[in-house]
Amino acid sequence: MNLPSKIVEEAVEEFASLPSIGKKSALRFVLHLIKQSPQDLEDLSRVILKLKNDLIYCSNCYNISNATVCEICANPKRDHSTICVVEDVRDIMAIENTYQFKGVYHVLGGIISPMDGIGPSDLKIEELVNSVKEKDIKEIIFALSTTMEGDTTNFYLYKRLKEFNLKVTTLSRGVAVGDELSYADELTLGNSIKNRTVFEI
Amino acid sequence: MNLPSKIVEEAVEEFASLPSIGKKSALRFVLHLIKQSPQDLEDLSRVILKLKNDLIYCSNCYNISNATVCEICANPKRDHSTICVVEDVRDIMAIENTYQFKGVYHVLGGIISPMDGIGPSDLKIEELVNSVKEKDIKEIIFALSTTMEGDTTNFYLYKRLKEFNLKVTTLSRGVAVGDELSYADELTLGNSIKNRTVFEI
Numbered sequence: 001m002n003l004p005s006k007i008v009e010e011a012v013e014e015f016a017s018l019p020s021i022g023k024k025s026a027l028r029f030v031l032h033l034i035k036q037s038p039q040d041l042e043d044l045s046r047v048i049l050k051l052k053n054d055l056i057y058c059s060n061c062y063n064i065s066n067a068t069v070c071e072i073c074a075n076p077k078r079d080h081s082t083i084c085v086v087e088d089v090r091d092i093m094a095i096e097n098t099y100q101f102k103g104v105y106h107v108l109g110g111i112i113s114p115m116d117g118i119g120p121s122d123l124k125i126e127e128l129v130n131s132v133k134e135k136d137i138k139e140i141i142f143a144l145s146t147t148m149e150g151d152t153t154n155f156y157l158y159k160r161l162k163e164f165n166l167k168v169t170t171l172s173r174g175v176a177v178g179d180e181l182s183y184a185d186e187l188t189l190g191n192s193i194k195n196r197t198v199f200e201i
Numbered sequence: 202m203n204l205p206s207k208i209v210e211e212a213v214e215e216f217a218s219l220p221s222i223g224k225k226s227a228l229r230f231v232l233h234l235i236k237q238s239p240q241d242l243e244d245l246s247r248v249i250l251k252l253k254n255d256l257i258y259c260s261n262c263y264n265i266s267n268a269t270v271c272e273i274c275a276n277p278k279r280d281h282s283t284i285c286v287v288e289d290v291r292d293i294m295a296i297e298n299t300y301q302f303k304g305v306y307h308v309l310g311g312i313i314s315p316m317d318g319i320g321p322s323d324l325k326i327e328e329l330v331n332s333v334k335e336k337d338i339k340e341i342i343f344a345l346s347t348t349m350e351g352d353t354t355n356f357y358l359y360k361r362l363k364e365f366n367l368k369v370t371t372l373s374r375g376v377a378v379g380d381e382l383s384y385a386d387e388l389t390l391g392n393s394i395k396n397r398t399v400f401e402i
Contacts, residue, residue, distance in 0.1 A: 003294065004264055004265040004266065004271065004272070004290060004293065004294065005256065005265055005266060005267045005271075006267060007248075007251050007252060007255050007256050007267065008252075008256070008265060010248050010251070011248045011249070011251070011252055014244060014245045014248045015245075017241075018230045018233060018234075019229055019230065019233045020226075020229075021230075025221075027291070027294075028220055028221075029219045029220065029222075030252065031289070031290060031291060032219060032220045033219075033249065033252055034252055034256060034265065038253045040218075041249055041250065041252060041253040042250070042253070043215060044215045044216075044249055045246040045247075045249040045250045046246075047208075047211050047212045047215045048212070048234065048242055048245055048246040048249070049242065049243070049246045050208050050211070050212070051208060051209075051212055051231065051234055051235055051242060052239045052242040052243065054208050055206065055208050055209070055235060063205055064205040064206050064209060064235065065205065065206055066206045066207060066208060070205065070206075071205070071206075088232075089205060089232060090228070090232060092205065093204065093205065093228075
């Protein structure tokens with residue numbers, strides 16, 4: 001691409017480093033920004049610096065937070081004896097959007113993936129075990145991806161946690177709402193038959 | 202969406218104002234940025250401020266530029282008697298990428314579009330007419346979108362420029378390279394038959 005100026009080139013480079021943004025989209029962003037008011041650009045710039053300076057991780061569950069303890073952990077109405085283990089912050093948001101869970105979370109920061117060189121020590125697993133040791137935890141819910149790596153992590157966590165007197169559960173697997181049975185894969189369909197639930201109206 | 206922090210919310214709002222970026226993509230950007238080094242965030246923030254402070258428009262052709270006159274206008278090797286009229290800066294980049302044009306440009310900053318409330322006075326049309334008056338221009342090439350608005354703008358420009366002794370041309374219209382004839386629309390195909398060119402090897 002022939003970019004009209006060094007500054008545009010630099011800005012395109014920066015924006016192209018965002019996930020799933022190529023040079024063409026980055027250029028569209030930059031040309032859009034050029035047309036905005038100086039105030040708008042300052043706001044964007046300031047908010048990015050804020051991400052760096054003001055955001056911290058909750059010391060309890062490793063969720064993103066403004067304070068040392070995040071809003072969920074600080075909420076006395078939540079059930080602090082049930083911990084839902086998730087891979088990253090986005091999963092907390094997804095579960096919170098269902099309004100079905102009233103416990104607290106623990107963010108692992110990834111899942112065990114030897115292919116990517118991520119082992120148990122790269123994740124917040126020790127911290128989870130310590131929470132279980134120190135606090136009165138009744139149930140741990142594994143809410144990790146239903147992939148090989150997720151299963152491996154579930155298995156590792158289970159081994160680390162089985163010495164404690166805990167209920168360990170995992171998200172149910174089955175046919176998604178709106179799915180046609182003929183398109184469901186055998187494993188999912190098999191699971192959903194095995195784990196069938198009582199029909200309720 | 203339940204966002205974990207006010208700062209994240211603010212950042213998502215900002216990024217969601219970029220063209221064709223929704224809240225989900227914006228959140229992905231923000232979560233990606235949070236994981237970057239403080240230096241990376243500072244770079245991004247600095248480059249955005251630079252767009253505001255250091256970028257100017259070429260006083261001659263209204264291209265984006267570092268200096269009062271852009272690189273293309275300042276280049277003595279280019280043919281300054283041929284002006285290619287384009288809608289916006291991106292079109293200059295597209296034409297420059299073809300390496301087929303050695304003249305200079307004039308950026309209108311849009312096209313006449315009564316539906317969007319854009320009239321001739323909102324565009325750099327007077328400036329184009331002044332260029333033609335003051336300089337020794339031999340040819341004006343209309344390189345606007347092949348839409349109703351583009352055609353309207355072409356027509357308006359033609360009317361404004363016909364009093365001068367100028368060659369006025371427009372980009373050829375026809376079947377694009379790689380197109381199958383049976384899928385080409387009648388107008389395009391009709392144009393490309395009417396304006397057929399001598400076959401050359």
